[in-house]
Amino acid sequence: MKNKKNKNLIYQNQKSFFFEDFLETSQRQKITNKSKISxxxxxxxxxxxxxxxxxxxxxxxxxxxxxxxxxxxxxxSQNSSTLRRDIVDRNGVLIARNINTYHAAVKPxxxxxKENFIIKIxxxxxxxxxxxxxxNLEKRKYFYLKKRLTEEEKNKLWSLGEKGIIIEPFQxxxxxxxxxxSHVLGQxxxxxxxxxxxxxxxxKELKDNKANNPIFLSLDTNIQFLIKSELKKAMSDFKSNAxxxxxMNVKSGEVLSLVSLPDYNVNIRNxxxxxxxxxxxxxxxFELGSVFKTFTLALALEENILSPETIIENIPNEVKCSKFxxxxxxxxxxxxxxxxxxxxxxxxxSLMIGRKIGEEKLKNFLxxxxxxxxxxxxxxxxxxxxxxxxxxxxLETVSFGHGITTTPLQAAAAYASLTNGGLSVNPTLSLQKKxxxxxxxxxxxxxxxxxxxxxxxxxxxxxxGTGSFADIFGYDVGGKxxxxxxxxxxxxxxxxxxxxxxxxxxxxxxxIILDDPKGAPHITYNYRGQMIKNIxxxxxxWNSVYVAGKIIQKIGPILAINNxxxxxxHVVKKNN
Numbered sequence: 001m002k003n004k005k006n007k008n009l010i011y012q013n014q015k016s017f018f019f020e021d022f023l024e025t026s027q028r029q030k031i032t033n034k035s036k037i038s039x040x041x042x043x044x045x046x047x048x049x050x051x052x053x054x055x056x057x058x059x060x061x062x063x064x065x066x067x068x069x070x071x072x073x074x075x076x077s078q079n080s081s082t083l084r085r086d087i088v089d090r091n092g093v094l095i096a097r098n099i100n101t102y103h104a105a106v107k108p109x110x111x112x113x114k115e116n117f118i119i120k121i122x123x124x125x126x127x128x129x130x131x132x133x134x135x136n137l138e139k140r141k142y143f144y145l146k147k148r149l150t151e152e153e154k155n156k157l158w159s160l161g162e163k164g165i166i167i168e169p170f171q172x173x174x175x176x177x178x179x180x181x182s183h184v185l186g187q188x189x190x191x192x193x194x195x196x197x198x199x200x201x202x203x204k205e206l207k208d209n210k211a212n213n214p215i216f217l218s219l220d221t222n223i224q225f226l227i228k229s230e231l232k233k234a235m236s237d238f239k240s241n242a243x244x245x246x247x248m249n250v251k252s253g254e255v256l257s258l259v260s261l262p263d264y265n266v267n268i269r270n271x272x273x274x275x276x277x278x279x280x281x282x283x284x285x286f287e288l289g290s291v292f293k294t295f296t297l298a299l300a301l302e303e304n305i306l307s308p309e310t311i312i313e314n315i316p317n318e319v320k321c322s323k324f325x326x327x328x329x330x331x332x333x334x335x336x337x338x339x340x341x342x343x344x345x346x347x348x349x350s351l352m353i354g355r356k357i358g359e360e361k362l363k364n365f366l367x368x369x370x371x372x373x374x375x376x377x378x379x380x381x382x383x384x385x386x387x388x389x390x391x392x393x394x395l396e397t398v399s400f401g402h403g404i405t406t407t408p409l410q411a412a413a414a415y416a417s418l419t420n421g422g423l424s425v426n427p428t429l430s431l432q433k434k435x436x437x438x439x440x441x442x443x444x445x446x447x448x449x450x451x452x453x454x455x456x457x458x459x460x461x462x463x464x465g466t467g468s469f470a471d472i473f474g475y476d477v478g479g480k481x482x483x484x485x486x487x488x489x490x491x492x493x494x495x496x497x498x499x500x501x502x503x504x505x506x507x508x509x510x511x512i513i514l515d516d517p518k519g520a521p522h523i524t525y526n527y528r529g530q531m532i533k534n535i536x537x538x539x540x541x542w543n544s545v546y547v548a549g550k551i552i553q554k555i556g557p558i559l560a561i562n563n564x565x566x567x568x569x570h571v572v573k574k575n576n
Contacts, residue, residue: 083171084192084206086214087185090256090431093221094214095181096199098192101172102154104145108137110164117162121145124156147190148172173199175266180224183260183279184217184379184429198429201378216431218254220562223247226554228259231512234547235261238517238538241492244280244408245551246511250416250500253425256508258282278381280513281408285383286494288411289484289540290466292401293350294452296357297342298418299365302448305356308339308455312352319348321393326351329539339455343465345481347400354399359390362398368443369414370424371406378429383407401482408496412511415498419456419478419506422449453478457503463528466541467497470549475556476502479510479548481540492516495540497548501556508559510548517543 087096111117114137121128125146136143145165146153157165173188175181186197192207194200202215231243247257260280278284300306315334319326328347341349354362366372374384386405388394397403409427416425422444444452456478460467466481479499486494495514500506519536520543535542 083209084173084188085208085211087198087206087217088214089217089219089221089224090254091220092216095177095217095219095221096173096175096185098171099174101170102149103147103168103170104149104153104157105142105166105168106136106145107142107164107166108140111137111162117164120160120162124160125153177221178267179263179265180221180228181219182263182266183281183381184219184258185266186379186381187266196381197379200380217429218249218256218431219258219429220256220558222558223555224257224259226558227257227551228261228263230547230551230554231259231261234514234517234543237520237523238514238543240514240517240543242276242278242280242515244284244511244513246281246408246412246509247555248412248416248425248427248509250420250425250506250509251423253413253416253427254431255427255429258429279379280515281511282375282377282379283381283383283407284513285385285405285407286486286496286513287402287405287484288408288494288496289401289482290345290347290350291411291415291480291482291496291498292398292404293342293345294418294456294480295366295369295371295414296350296354296362296399297338297455298444298448298452299357299362300338300353301451302444303357303361306338306353308337308451310338311335312338312341312349315346315349315352317348319351319396321396324393326396339458340464342455342480343458343462345459345466350400351396354395357399359395362395363390366398366404369417371404371410371414375407375410375413375427377409377427385410402484408511408513411496412498412509415500415511416509417443418452419449419500419503419509421446453500453503453506456480456500460499466539467499467545468528469525469541469546470497470499470552472549472552472556475552476504477549477552478503478506479545481545483540486515493538495538495544497540497544499548499552501552510551512544512548512551514540514544514547 084096084098086094086098088094108114117137118130118133121133122130128146133145145157148170149157149167154167157167171192173192175185184198186199187195188199189195194203194206198217199206205211205215227245227247231245234240235243243259243261245257245259246255248255258281260278260282262276264277301308313335315332315336317327317331326347330344332344332346332349336344336346336349338353340346341353372385372388375382385407388398388404394403413425413427417423422442423440424443426439457476458478459465459480460471460477467477467479470477470479477499478501479497482494482496482498484494484496486492493516495517497512499510499512501508501510517538519538521534521536523535523546524531524533525535525542525546
């Protein structure tokens, strides 16, 4: 009843308005013409006038309803074909969503003055090619003028008053965090089909219109932001060409952060073909250097060839292999324990351990770790390790990480397997993917795993270790450095640090990689209790380790808050 009264009120007000307006007009006419109009004629005239207005209004309304219905049908059609599910991080933070937007199409047959039309378009959209516009107007029956219009652009086109411009509703993919997840999320094409990254890998699931729930990734937005920020700073500090970072749960394989720099804005849909935009973590295939020494020692421990305390005697200063000399970067004693060889990162010491193991066993172990084959992962941007021929001297060079390639993602997964108690790990970006324990197998025994963890801790904590800049109070960090040459990229350094924490009960593996970093004399280092500056060394221990330490300092509190067991294990214990 209330609505009916309101409608009646509106109608009465409108009727009164027209009637009063008409009376005023009539009065002026009466004065001017000095004629007298009867009430009957006035009523008839008003009735005819009002009827004409009513008929015209009904016609306009009918047309608008038809157009509205057509638009709704179009919109519904678009939604059913182009709708994609949301993508969120492990905490439900939105990282990809479809929104309603518009495409501007042109139907040339409806444009009367094409030259005038071209002028109008160029005045409002100067970037549109005049020649292309002319060609399309002459040769095509229907074409798109501009896709993914902004609200301002849509209003501009509407204001032109051209019947030949068709505004089509469309579902557009947007990424609220811009470049933050570019190498993970990938892109979609103009038709909302995934063409790279997660968007392509999960394309079928993302286009499932019957599913209203989002796809959860294992990533953490806050951690991703912090790691990226430190890597950007590192690229500036060390004048590095590229950088990458990976944080992964050592037991579940869930990737909490995957950063590759340089990155790009996924909201701007461009063909990213420049090699500099390569995903350093998953696509990059590198010699990783001394991080392989951990694999050599782990196998020797597993095979009971030696113990951490076993002394390797008569370590030479140089070993010639196929006429090529192999040396250590630093001078070491001629006798070192097996663990000291890893702690100090002796090439020749690792070589001698490799010879004790033998070529066949070392090869099989690296294959078991998943380092020599393609990795199964939720991105198609996966690098393939180069075919490796076990020729003369290969055993010697592989034992300390030279002459053999893999991806950083595979190396991090191998470290996770060695340090989590010995179980194999498959990295994943999907939070919905349940850990299939039936597919897991032991890479090494828990005894060997515990031994490796203790030695990796000493690499960081001992005064002779190469990873001292990652010795962050309260987090029990262990790890191994790797400085290698990228001969395919102009004989430049590829510096890597793979760390685990806390070493007593490892939970996370953090990998940092820098492409051709330079010395940073402006940085003040806390080197074993002494503040030093003007250091121009470019080994991994002076840059990748330094960056990892900064990152752990920032993400450690977040991980401790989100994981009570981590907090109880290494923060409280240290403070007590």
